Amino acid sequence: MGSTETPGRRPAAASGPARPTRKRSHPIPQNAGRAPDEGPVGGAAQGGSRRGEQGLDASSGDEVTAGVVPPGALDVDRPDVPHTTVGAGETGWRRSLAGGLAFLRRRMTGDYNVDDFGYDPDFTDSVLMPPLRLLYEKWFRIDTLGIRNVPDSGGALLVANHSGTIAVDAVMTAVALRDHHPQKRPLRMLGADLVFDTPFLGPISRKAGNTLACNPDAERLLSSGEVVAVYPEGFKGVGKPYSQRYKLQRFGRGGFVTAALTTGVPIIPVSIVGAEEIYPLIGNIKPLARALGFPYFPVTPTFPLLGPLGAIPLPSKWLIEFGEPIPTDGYGDHAADDPMVVFNLTDRVRETIQQTLYRLLLRRGHPFLG
Numbered sequence: 608m609g610s611t612e613t614p615g616r617r618p619a620a621a622s623g624p625a626r627p628t629r630k631r632s633h634p635i636p637q638n639a640g641r642a643p644d645e646g647p648v649g650g651a652a653q654g655g656s657r658r659g660e661q662g663l664d665a666s667s668g669d670e671v672t673a674g675v676v677p678p679g680a681l682d683v684d685r686p687d688v689p690h691t692t693v694g695a696g697e698t699g700w701r702r703s704l705a706g707g708l709a710f711l712r713r714r715m716t717g718d719y720n721v722d723d724f725g726y727d728p729d730f731t732d733s734v735l736m737p738p739l740r741l742l743y744e745k746w747f748r749i750d751t752l753g754i755r756n757v758p759d760s761g762g763a764l765l766v767a768n769h770s771g772t773i774a775v776d777a778v779m780t781a782v783a784l785r786d787h788h789p790q791k792r793p794l795r796m797l798g799a800d801l802v803f804d805t806p807f808l809g810p811i812s813r814k815a816g817n818t819l820a821c822n823p824d825a826e827r828l829l830s831s832g833e834v835v836a837v838y839p840e841g842f843k844g845v846g847k848p849y850s851q852r853y854k855l856q857r858f859g860r861g862g863f864v865t866a867a868l869t870t871g872v873p874i875i876p877v878s879i880v881g882a883e884e885i886y887p888l889i890g891n892i893k894p895l896a897r898a899l900g901f902p903y904f905p906v907t908p909t910f911p912l913l914g915p916l917g918a919i920p921l922p923s924k925w926l927i928e929f930g931e932p933i934p935t936d937g938y939g940d941h942a943a944d945d946p947m948v949v950f951n952l953t954d955r956v957r958e959t960i961q962q963t964l965y966r967l968l969l970r971r972g973h974p975f976l977g
Contacts, residue, residue: 610754611673611835612644616754619889625967628754635694635931639763639880657948657961659867668832669816674906681737685926693844696725696833698965699769706733708759708776709890709905709909710729710733710734710880713729714775716730724795724797724813724816724818724824724828725810725813725814725816725818726793726813726815727814728793728816730814731793731814731815731816733815735811735815736782736785736786739778739779739781739782739932740782740786742775742779743783745788746920747779747881747885747923747925748880748922748924748977749779749783749881749925749926750925750927751927751928751929752925752926752927752928752929753785753928753929753930753931754783754784754787754788754789754794754929755786755788755789756875756929756930756931756932757788757834757875757929758831758932759789759790759792759834760790761872762828762829762830762831762832762833762834762835762870762872762935763829763834763835763872763874763875763879763932764835764836764837764863764866764872764873764874764875765780765794765834765835765836765837765875765929766837766838766839766863766874766875766876766877766956766960767780767836767837767838767876767877767878767879767960768838768840768842768844768853768855768877768878768960768964769838769839769840769841769844769845770844770845770847770852770853770879770882770883770926771839771845771882771883771885771886771958772845772846772886772888772905772907772919773845773885773886774838775847775882775885776837776838776879776882776922777796777940778782778837779879779882779927780794780877780879781793781794781796781815781925782834782838784834792805792834794834794835794836795815795818795833795834795835795836795837796815796816796817796835796837796838797818797819797820797821797825797835797836797837798817798819798820798840799820799841799842801900801902802817802820803819820862822862822865822866822869824908825837826866826869826870827873829866829867829870830971831871834835835866836877837863839851839858839859839863839953840855840856840857840858841904841959842902843856843857844856845910845930846888846891846902846903846905847888848888848889848891849883849887849888849889852883852884853883853964853965853968854959855879855957855960855964857884858953858956858957860949861949861952861953863953864943864949864952864953864956865943865949868892868935868938868942868943868949868952871935871936872935872936873932873934873935873936874932874933874935874952874956875929875930875931875932875933876929876930876933876956876959876960876963877927877928877929877960878927878928878930878960878963878964878967879925879926879927879931880925880926880927880964880967880968880971881923881924881925881971881974882923882925883923884923884974884975885908885923886905886910886920887907887908887921888905888906888907889906889907889908890905890906891903891904891905891906891960892904892906894908896904904974909921917934920938921975923930923974923975923977924971924973924974924975924977926967926970926971928963928967930959930960933952933955933959935952
């Protein structure tokens with residue numbers, strides 16, 4: 608949820624005795640009620656037609672998804688269970704009210720699961736996703752490309768560029784995967800210590816399934832078959848000046864490559880265009896940042912000039928592309944300890960993302976009109 612960075616080698620945050628998991632009253636099969644691609648998905652696409660569930664861009668052949676999940680597809684009492692008897696009369700505010708009451712009932716009765724990392728799928732899908740979905744579809748009008756490059760099952764490591772002053776790009780990537788992947792997969796992001804040390808933000812990030820950017824946690828999640836995301840630029844990327852937009856910063860020492868090599872999961876480069884324009888960083892008040900313990904204190908065209916109104920992101924047009932997987936299972940058992948293998952893979956991933964950003968910028972056109 609917050610700024611993320613390459614995993615380091617500090618102890619795992621989730622080590623030690625596992626917290627007890629709340630049990631549901633009856634078992635729910637994995638991915639139940641998640642029908643693949645019901646109608647178009649993603650933001651409102653501009654230029655080109657969308658037929659059926661998904662279309663192809665006429666210029667490049669890339670898979671693009673656009674639209675929303677139709678209402679009435681999920682049971683308001685159990686959003687992860689298919690419900691086919693809900694009619695049109697149950698849509699709108701009545702359905703929202705029924706869903707909210709059902710959520711409160713589940714919280715009061717303890718009928719939800721929390722894993723060892725603090726991930727609460729019921730809270731995430733019922734409370735966090737709806738407002739983020741509005742940003743994704745209506746404000747940023749995000750088009751998603753190559754979503755099927757993320758495997759339907761098993762572990763995978765997403766590596767993405769990071770920008771935008773506030774890490775909105777991270778949560779938009781999570782919405783893309785949760786709403787628009789055929790298997791509706793959750794995204795487990797690796798975040799900096801500051802994220803989890805911040806009041807309110809830290810607990811919310813844990814409930815959303817995120818954890819510290821350290822190799823033990825990353826490897827544990829990948830080994831258990833989760834899709835994990837890392838943003839190797841960290842605060843250097845999200846806090847860079849607007850004049851350096853879409854120019855990747857250093858990717859660190861390649862800790863994410865080590866985690867992928869250790870677990871044998873594919874690395875999927877993710878390129879995000881649009882985040883740089885939501886809060887154009889034109890200044891940094893360093894003394895104030897040091898006093899508050901922040902890596903930077905941003906000055907944008909609207910903040911702090913407009914006060915709280917400056918927190919409203921500008922409605923830029925976004926593109927998110929999930930690149931071709933880079934396999935890591937053929938490098939041998941000790942590849943993670945070979946500095947040259949780690950360096951070459953890190954450089955390959957970085958160069959892939961950088962070249963894709965240049966291509967997506969040409970494809971998008973105007974930063975706000977698309």
